[in-house]
Amino acid sequence: MHSTDQLLRRILTDVLGLKAGQADGFTAETGLFGHLPELDSMAVAGLLTEMEDRLDIVIEDDEIDGELLESFGSLLAFAEGKRAES
Amino acid sequence: MTPAAWPCPLPGGTVEEYALAFDSGRPSRLLIVPALFDEANRMRRFTVEVMRRLDLAGIDSFLPDLPGCNESLQPLEQQTPQSWRAAMEDAATHFAATHVLAVRGGALVAPDELPGWHYAPVKGANILRQQIRGRIVASREAGATETQEHLMATALATGIELAGHRLSAEFVGQLQELIPAARLEVILQETIGGGGLWLRAEPDEDRAQADALAAIVAVGIRS
Structure with a gap:
């Protein structure tokens, strides 16, 4: 089984159209929403739905806020917490 | 072409x-x-x-x-x-x-x-859910809070606009049930x-x- 960290980097690679390996350079501080103009509301919705599918988690709409998507670190912490719950 | x-x-x-x-x-x-x-x-x-x-x-x-x-x-x-x-x-x-x-x-x-x-x-239900989620994310940026349940109920009653697409209540009702x-x-x-x-x-x-x-x-x- 792949780690949440690996899976999340792969999802972001698909959503952002990154080259292979490019997401390996993401650190906890790497900015996402607000730093990446291509992440509009529909792209964010797609990202969250893909996270649900591939990480086998359910994301409630009231959990979606700016902070969650602020950085790679915050999104990863959220995803890891969700996976630990399930 | x-x-x-x-x-x-x-x-x-x-x-x-x-x-x-x-x-x-x-x-x-x-x-x-x-x-x-x-x-x-x-x-x-x-x-x-x-x-x-x-x-x-x-x-x-x-x-x-x-x-x-x-x-x-x-x-x-x-x-x-x-x-x-x-x-x-x-x-x-x-x-x-x-x-x-x-x-x-x-x-x-x-x-x-x-x-x-x-x-x-x-599935149709998955398309709808994601479209509604997109709208919730956009509304939140604008400072408004909307919920999946409330938007879906509105959509089924009077139709809804999702990401610029104006859909009738009938459209939403049919789409929700469709599977390939x-x-x-x-x-x-x-x-x-x-x-x-x-x-x-x-x-x-x-x-x-x-x-x-x-x-x-x-x-x-x-x-």
Whole structure:
């Protein structure tokens, strides 16, 4: 089984159209929403739905806020917490 | 590749809709039912790239507009998935299609009677949920709080606008129940390789993926 960290980097690679390996350079501080103009509301919705599918988690709409998507670190912490719950 | 017009019978009378067509009068003729809503934009270039490859493989293909989408002059809020399916059946007849390839949500409105493929099909309920989620994210940025349950109830009662698409209550009610017909062969993204282009935040293309999908369809039509 792949780690949440690996899976999340792969999802972001698909959503952002990154080259292979490019997401390996993401650190906890790497900015996402607000730093990446291509992440509009529909792209964010797609990202969250893909996270649900591939990480086998359910994301409630009231959990979606700016902070969650602020950085790679915050999104990863959220995803890891969700996976630990399930 | 040329734009072609086809007569599309709608409840209010027959109207003209457009299709992109590679038509050299060849015996193998593929109708392509496009992806829906924002995915239609993200998948369009990829879809046309597949058509170019099929043309080189000796297969004619047709990509009709769904009434109310793309170049169509019809109001989207007067359409339903049912009317879309009827429109696609008429397009199949008009272009004398021998096979069908439905892309993503297009699988929900593809003609019933043709052999063919569903590429990465998706349930109607999942499309709706994601569209509504997009609206919730946009509203939150604007400082408003909306919920999935409340928006869905509104959508089913009075219709709703999702990412610029004005959908009737009837449309939402039908879409929510639709699942891809089990009759056609499913092409999974794992078979194509790489990440699905409908996931991209910005429309993109991928030659290897277009090659793979065109090859599966071309081999399938010839066998």
